[in-house]
Amino acid sequence: MEPIKVGLLGLGVVGGGTWNVLRRNAEEIGRRAGRQIEIVRVAVRDVAKARAKVGADVQITDDAFEVVRDPQIDIVVELIGGVTLARELLLEAIAHGKHVVTANKALLAMHGTEIFEAASRKGVMITFEAAVAGGIPIIKAIREGLTANRIEWVAGIINGTTNYILSEMRTNKLTFAQALQQAQQLGYAEADPTADIQGIDAAQKLTLLASMAFGIPVQFSKAYIEGITQLSDEDLETAQYLGYRIKLLGITRRRAQGIELRVHPTLVPANSILANVEDAMNAVLVNGDAVGQTLYYGKGAGEEPTASAVVADLIDVTRLHTADPGQRVPHLAFQPDAMADIPILPIDEVVSSYYLRMMVDDVPGVLADIARELSNAGISIGSMIQQPSEQGYARLVFLTHSAQEQAVNRAIASIESMPFMRSQVTRLRVEEF
Numbered sequence: 001m002e003p004i005k006v007g008l009l010g011l012g013v014v015g016g017g018t019w020n021v022l023r024r025n026a027e028e029i030g031r032r033a034g035r036q037i038e039i040v041r042v043a044v045r046d047v048a049k050a051r052a053k054v055g056a057d058v059q060i061t062d063d064a065f066e067v068v069r070d071p072q073i074d075i076v077v078e079l080i081g082g083v084t085l086a087r088e089l090l091l092e093a094i095a096h097g098k099h100v101v102t103a104n105k106a107l108l109a110m111h112g113t114e115i116f117e118a119a120s121r122k123g124v125m126i127t128f129e130a131a132v133a134g135g136i137p138i139i140k141a142i143r144e145g146l147t148a149n150r151i152e153w154v155a156g157i158i159n160g161t162t163n164y165i166l167s168e169m170r171t172n173k174l175t176f177a178q179a180l181q182q183a184q185q186l187g188y189a190e191a192d193p194t195a196d197i198q199g200i201d202a203a204q205k206l207t208l209l210a211s212m213a214f215g216i217p218v219q220f221s222k223a224y225i226e227g228i229t230q231l232s233d234e235d236l237e238t239a240q241y242l243g244y245r246i247k248l249l250g251i252t253r254r255r256a257q258g259i260e261l262r263v264h265p266t267l268v269p270a271n272s273i274l275a276n277v278e279d280a281m282n283a284v285l286v287n288g289d290a291v292g293q294t295l296y297y298g299k300g301a302g303e304e305p306t307a308s309a310v311v312a313d314l315i316d317v318t319r320l321h322t323a324d325p326g327q328r329v330p331h332l333a334f335q336p337d338a339m340a341d342i343p344i345l346p347i348d349e350v351v352s353s354y355y356l357r358m359m360v361d362d363v364p365g366v367l368a369d370i371a372r373e374l375s376n377a378g379i380s381i382g383s384m385i386q387q388p389s390e391q392g393y394a395r396l397v398f399l400t401h402s403a404q405e406q407a408v409n410r411a412i413a414s415i416e417s418m419p420f421m422r423s424q425v426t427r428l429r430v431e432e433f
């Protein structure tokens with residue numbers, strides 16, 4: 001059989017990895033897919049640089065629209081990144097009847113509804129395993145392996161850059177800036193790493209996971225997002241002292257009133273699975289009513305780990321591209337006409353335990369006043385430490401039991417107005433995953 005023909009948009013970290021893996025494992029991949037998968041055209045910014053990588057047999061252009069409109073191409077692989085141009089390219093590819101493989105979570109989190117609808121109308125596939133947790137087959141697991149379950153929650157470390165930064169700060173005492181620079185050099189970070197460190201990249205991935213776990217539309221704008229830029233060394237050290245580690249977690253969970261969708265730094269017990277996921281590794285826990293808790297662990301970023309997912313999608317599409325569209329796995333795991341309109345809960349309604357750190361005058365009665373405020377808000381204290389500080393101040397840290405966020409915020413506002421307060425209250429969430 002003739003090879004299936006691929007147009008590759010982007011030959012950077014992931015595009016280059018995809019080229020390498022397809023070439024190196026061509027024979028094995030062909031045996032799995034049933035035919036060879038051949039990259040026949042590449043679109044890049046720098047044609048000369050790409051020529052040095054792919055040699056003379058592949059057509060190279062700096063106009064990606066030429067590739068998505070090329071009649072010989074069956075599958076377009078989008079590895080350019082960004083939203084505006086990538087959206088236009090994907091819609092054009094779909095309009096020309098191409099199947100699409102993409103690693104672009106930003107694009108799908110923001111324009112997924114439009115893109116998946118266009119693809120379904122045209123009867124083509126959009127696959128995006130590389131877009132969530134890189135090489136970990138988490139989309140395959142949720143879309144196919146776990147479909148018997150009512151999924152209760154998904155939680156995990158789904159950004160390699162921030163996990164690398166937190167690990168390096170903790171274990172090798174690197175500064176934030178040094179660790180970020182290393183993550184960029186290693187190819188983990190986004191072109192603009194703001195998306196990583198502000199939690200946006202993790203929220204884009206979590207939005208896609210929530211959609212597939214619960215059968216709800218892709219709603220990135222409703223995700224609650226807090227990154228790691230405000231974390232202080234003091235909190236990293238205090239967490240460790242208390243027997244916790246701080247990780248940037250994505251958490252989505254069913255509640256009676258709706259679905260939690262949140263990304264924020266989180267204290268997790270130091271002996272838990274997630275606390276021990278280090279460097280740029282990712283790990284996702286999925287809890288289903290039948291299967292219980294399952295764990296998916298591996299490299300969530302970088303050249304070939306991400307390419308592993310891109311090429312797996314290419315093989316899937318190659319096997320299925322002539323199948324009746326109705327028999328393919330739905331893009332978002334649920335049939336498009338069976339998506340549920342379950343509300344996403346505002347962060348105020350989220351339930352968690354909390355870490356509250358503050359500086360106070362070291363005088364009698366302070367602890368009692370704070371404990372009373374927490375109790376008035378219905379918040380019970382799990383544990384508390386007090387440490388002397390300079391200038392006669394005391395550092396207090398409370399760990400609370402489960403409480404609703406709005407009650408915690410009300411209590412914080414009252415506490416901050418008290419006359420003995422010498423700092424604002426630092427509030428972090430604590431989870432037992």
Ligand SMILES: NC(=O)C1=CN([C@@H]2O[C@H](COP(=O)(O)OP(=O)(O)OC[C@H]3O[C@@H](n4cnc5c(N)ncnc54)[C@H](O)[C@@H]3O)[C@@H](O)[C@H]2O)C=CC1
Nearest residue numbers: 010011012013014043044045079080081103104301302306
């Ligand atoms: N780097 C990683 O570990 C991961 C990246 N991703 C996603 O993969 C995608 C690509 O990321 P990277 O490979 O890291 O980016 P990169 O910056 O290394 O590569 C981008 C490539 O796109 C090309 N390009 C950019 N604008 C273009 C244009 N207008 N026309 C033609 N070509 C153009 C560049 O020449 C370059 O070859 C992004 O959506 C990213 O979010 C997903 C998972 C992991």
Ligand SMILES: N[C@@H](CC=O)C(=O)O
Nearest residue numbers: 159160161188190301
């Ligand atoms: N920038 C992302 C790359 C993979 O999605 C990350 O650090 O996880």
Ligand code: NA
Nearest residue numbers: 129132134136
């Ligand atoms: Na993946």
